[in-house]
Amino acid sequence: MTSSTPPRIKQRSLKRRIALITIGSSLATVLLVLLTAYQSLIKDFETLLTREQISASQTLAHAVNQQLERRVQALSSLAAVLTDGTRRLPPDQLRQILERQSGTKNLFSPGLTVFDENATAIAGDAHTTGRIGTNYRDRDYAQRLLKTHQPVISRPLIGRTTGVPQLVFMAPILSDDGVFLGGVGGSLDLSKQSVLPVNELAKRIDSERDNLQIIDSGNMVYVSGSHTGLHLEPLPEPGASRLVDAVLSGMPSGTEHDSHGNRQIFATAHLQRLGWLFVKTTPYEKALAPAWASFQRFFLWSLGGASLLVLFGLWLTRRALQPLNAMTERITHMADAPQTGARLPASRVHELQGLTRAFNALAHSREQKDQQIRAQRDRLELQFQQSGDGILTLDSDSLTILRLNRRMAEMTGYPPETLVGQKPHDSLFAEPTKLLAFLQHVEQDTGVQHAEFKLYDASGSAIEVEISATRLVFSSHAEIMLNLRDATERNMLAALKERFIATLSHELRTPLTAINGALKLLVSGTSGALPDTAQQMAELGLRNGLRLQTLIDDLLDFSKLAAGHMAITLSPCDLQTLLEETAQGNQPLAMNHDVALQLDACGPWLISADAVRLRQILDNFISNAIKASPPGGVVTLAAATQQNRVRISVTDQGKGIPDEFRPFVFQRFAQAETSPGGTTEGTGLGLAICKELAEQMHGTVGYRSQANQGACFWVELPFPETTTLPKPDEPGRQRCDDGVTQKVLSSAQSYPE
Incomplete structure (x- = not known):
């Protein structure tokens, strides 16, 4: 009988196993803590550095803005003394004041200039006399001043001939009632005077670590310099520098590679007034060098702790778990019952210190964001209620x-x-x-x-x-x-203004009628022959009196139309007869301007209109067309039908209507320089009155114009409801635009010398 023995089991020391497990888990824990601590440390350093860069960039942008604001305040203070409260001072007095502004002139180069309400230079100091008479209305900064009546600063401009950068500052000259009287301006040659705060740059920029780049986004150049002036350098081509591309794309901060392939941490601040971007950059390696040094020290400490863990694994494992459990309980309590200012206590265990710091930093950051949100909400609520x-x-x-x-x-x-x-x-x-x-x-x-x-x-x-x-x-x-x-007060003021204009015009017309009557008697010789000099003076007075009476009549007509007091009587009118009378009535004015007035014949149509007011509209159109036409030009009066309406048009051969004036053609007090002499007459109410009269007669007005090809103004009115429209093949009923015979009323035919 054979006896069998059980197989021998290889025994292993439980202590060794526990030690191996403890050592392995301890080493893994140390490595995990090191990795977590390193990532948290790097993130903290990047965050802190980015905040520092943002603060520095914003501070520098603010300092530059203060330099600009100082000059704006100086110009605004100067503008306040260039008026007597109601009107702008005379040019000679303006020039004397400018010559005494030594402090203000030091802020600008080459000098100071005063502009009228149309942005034309009218006075300057010794450095800017060559600009007198120049109109700057086409400049963007001048247009903004005329539109807003607020101080303006131009974007940096690159001189077309000098190639140097410059800024233009303008401040409005206002009366005590806020009426815009003009402006005062000064330019700043940035190649000679800098707006960069050199002291602030030295304070905010670490020359061994940091770099500041200023990018002019409007001119696509780098801006650099000192207190003596600025210098410009072209930006790299698109794609050559990912850092520049990221900044121009609108990224406020981050990390990117420059044109040399070096990784940079950057932050930007935008100075909107100049279109400048302040970009502070720091090489990524230099920025994180302190973090890496801290991590190395932490690594050595952790390595020493790991060695102790190897020697005292079981004991250290047991002790390490106790603070970790306590920390877990603390974090869970903080998550269940959030409290402002609640933080994890400092741990004595090296492996937990990084986790504690990271968590406390996160809690602090969240509290700050919550406070900012609450403050913003309170600020918006206050603005809403007040x-x-x-x-x-x-x-x-x-x-x-x-x-x-x-x-x-x-x-x-x-x-x-x-x-x-x-x-x-x-x-x-x-x-x-x-x-x-x-x-x-x-x-x-x-x-x-x-x-x-x-x-x-x-x-x-x-x-x-x-x-x-x-x-x-x-x-x-x-x-x-x-x-x-x-809007009650605004509407009351508008009504009061209309009543004032109407009353003033009415009171002026009565004595002016008597004056013009007396002058007519003197000019006609009824009271006896006058000496040649007196005759010329009487004729001059009569012409200007009649012109003034026309202006007053325009003001009265517009006031009546605005108040709804203009009596309009609509009745069937013979259009052909009215057009012939209109052409004959305006013939003397055409002769005086050496212009031919041409009437295109049309059929005997009846239209629904007030003949007097329609004649007033056509007289205004023809008068404007004659004044706008060059000597020897032709003004054409014509009519054409379309469905149940007739369009009466007046066409000239002048320069046409300027593009910038077209939106204001039928607005009151609007005038454009379209006459060959470049002068304007009247109140600017004529076309506004025409528009109101046409609408009162259920009609419309309009125009078409091309540069240097003249303009055509038209009024469109309805036929009476009982009128039978002319047929195309009916004799004498052709439309005016169908090529019928034209009747020419030229100065040579109607008024032979």
Whole structure:
């Protein structure tokens, strides 16, 4: 019988196994802590450096802006002494004042210049006398001054002949009533005077580590220099420097490679006034050198700890787990019950110190962002409630009121809680259908929309308000914001102005009629022959008196039209007869300007119009056309039919209407220099009156024009309802544009010498 023995099991020391497990896990833990600490440390250094760079860039941009603002304030102070309160001072007095501005002139080179209300230089100091008479209206900065009446600074301009950069500063000259009287300006030669704060650059830039680049985004150049002036260098070609491409694409900060392939940490600040980008860069390796040194020290400490763990693995493992468990409990408690200022306590275990620092930094960053959000929310709420305009916010879908500010509650007289949830077009406004259509239009358009409505307050009184509306789109919903401004005072002032002009014009016309009558008697010789000199003076006075009477008549006509007091009587009129009388009546003016007045014949059509007022419109068109035509030119008066309307046109051979004036052709007090002599006469009300008269007769006015090819002004009126339109093949009924015989009224034919 054979005996069997169980196989011998290879025994291993449990202590050794535990030691190996402990040592392996300890080493893995050390490596994990080292990696986490390194990543957190690098991230912290990048974040801190980026914040430092952003702060430095913004500080430098602010310092440059202060340099610009100092010059703007100097010009604004100078502008205040260039007026007596109502008018701009005479050029000689302006020149004397400019010569005494030694302090202000030191801020600008080469000097100072005063402009009139049309941006024409009228006075300057000894350095700018050559600019007198030059008009700068086509410059962008001059247009902004004329439009805003606020101080302006041009973007950096590169001289076409000098190739040097320069800035132009302009400040408005205003009367005590705020009327724009002109401007004062000064230029700054950046090649001689710098706006860069050299001391601030030295303070903010570490020359051994950092680099500052200033990019002119408008001219695509680098800007560098000192207190004596600036220098320009071209930017690399697109794609040559990923760093420059990233900055120009709008990235505020980050890391990117420069044109040499070196990785850089950068941050930018934008000075919008000049279009400059301040870019502070730091080589990535130099920026992270302190972090790497700290990590090396931390690594050595961790290596020493790992050695101790190898010797005392079990004991250290047990002790290491205790603070880790305590930290876990602390983090869990902080997550369940967040408290401001709650932080993890410093750990005595090296492996946990990096985790503690990273977590505390994250908690601090989150608290700062929360504080910024709360501060921004409080600031917006304060602006909303203290706005001088009434503000309503509506739900974009239901158009119900979500919120309103205190001013809106004061305007309506309703408590805010009464209006919330209501629809504004149901109870607050006089024209609910019009308001609803306006809100629907705002829904479809992303821009700001403007309109005027009547708002009812709690007492039932109507208030005229001007509404500016825009649609705001948020992540979860959309709203419509309405800004309401009381327009009652503005409308009252406009009405008062119209009444004042009408009263003044009426009071002036009575004595002027007597003066012109007396002058006519003197010129005609009724009271006896006058000496030649006296005869010339009487004729001059009569011409200017008649011109002044025409201006006053224009003012009275426009005042009547604006007030709705102009009597318009519509009746059937013989168009052919009216056109012939109009051509004959304007023949003396055509002779005086050596211009031929041509009438294109048309059939005996009847139109629905007030003959006197239609004649007034045509006289204005013909007068303007004659004055705009060169000597020897032809002005054509014609008519043509289209459906149930007739268009009467006046065409000249002048220079045409300037492009920049076309939007203002039919606006009151608008005048363009279209005459061959470059001068303008009248009040600028003639075409505005024509437009109002045509609309009163259910007609329209318009024009077409091309540069150096003349202009054509037309008035379009309806036929009477009982009129049978002319047939194309009926004799004497052809349309005026069908090539019928023309009747020429030239000075040689009608008025032989």
